[in-house]
Amino acid sequence: MSVKVYNTSPLPFMGQKRNFVKLFREALQEFPTATTFVDLFGGSGLLSHVVKRQRPDAHVVYNDYDDFHHRIENVERTNTIIAEIRTILDGLPRKKKVSEPKRQTIIDLLRRYEHTGFVDYITISSSILFSGNYATNIREIEKQTLYNTTKQTPYACDGYLDGLEIVKADYRELFSQYKDTPGVVFLVDPPYLSTQAGHYNGYWRLADYLDVFSTIMEHPFFYFTSNKSSVIEFFDWMDAHGFGSPFKKATRKEIDNTITYNARYTDIMIYRA
Incomplete structure (x- = not known):
């Protein structure tokens, strides 16, 4: 293989x-x-x-x-969140500002996921913030202008850390x-x-x-x-x-x-x- x-x-x-x-x-x-x-x-x-x-x-x-390995382990959950964001932003042109009520809908979505487990805000940032910007928690997301920069395909991390001793x-x-x-x-x-x-x-x-x-x-x-x-x-x-x-x-x-x-x-x- x-x-x-x-x-x-x-x-x-x-x-x-x-x-x-x-x-x-x-x-x-x-x-x-x-x-x-x-x-x-x-x-x-x-x-x-x-x-x-x-x-x-x-x-x-x-x-x-x-x-970082924690983010890798949760990649399918991250893909699910981004897929839901993609649905919310359907019809909005790429790189355009996200206005209300869609902006609040995204923030509410992230809060719901945060209550049930891990949220990879760094990865999700690349789908809702302008290029080069990132956030590590929901409070930082709330302070920033959101844009439609959603990734169109799922992230794949298969085997990336295989064979390494992680400490x-x-x-x-x-x-x-x-x-x-x-x-x-x-x-x-x-x-x-x-x-x-x-x-x-x-x-x-x-x-x-x-x-x-x-x-x-x-x-x-x-x-x-x-x-x-x-x-x-x-x-x-x-x-x-x-x-x-x-x-x-x-x-x-x-x-x-x-x-x-x-x-x-x-x-x-x-x-x-």
Whole structure:
């Protein structure tokens, strides 16, 4: 039986590394002796998924700090909710604002489902909010303008997390657990500097960012960031002035991204085998 390979997260997720999947797969070929991959900031699990499909022999640990697997487990319930929303909005053109009474009907629908179980507001956001916006609870939905952006086909997540060891831990604890494991490679994709850090309370500060580098100083690693962060520039300066850098002798790959005609940024993947 064929195993499905995903090139992107099957559910909406902020910050997933879908643009790097091809380069990441190619780079994994340079780690033939690796036996364990530990995804310290697992996010949507895309990196862990790619590793397990590329290296089915390896032990892959996915740190699901955001409880993404819970969203996967409830995908059929989410599909049912979106199907009902699609019916409510039948006849309204795509990307048009949802006016009353349909707006309140959608909110009432979500409240009813919330009383009976889990509601994946992040996924549902992509069907009722304008592109790029998302909510994590009903209160945030109520504050925003709704639009008809409903997905026209059901979400499918079959086998996405198969073969992974799913854990939930502070990345420091997970690093300590595996740092002495022979053949270990750490996947490091921390929140962007000075941004909200999900379940890590508050903002991801410079001190938090620098703490992460203890995980890659003496181990094979993949590290993901962007030119929005000044961390790489900081370590280039450190290295030039004789203080050393965790990226010394590492390989760097870059992908340019365009947001608008005058807004661009560069995603960066750095790895050392």
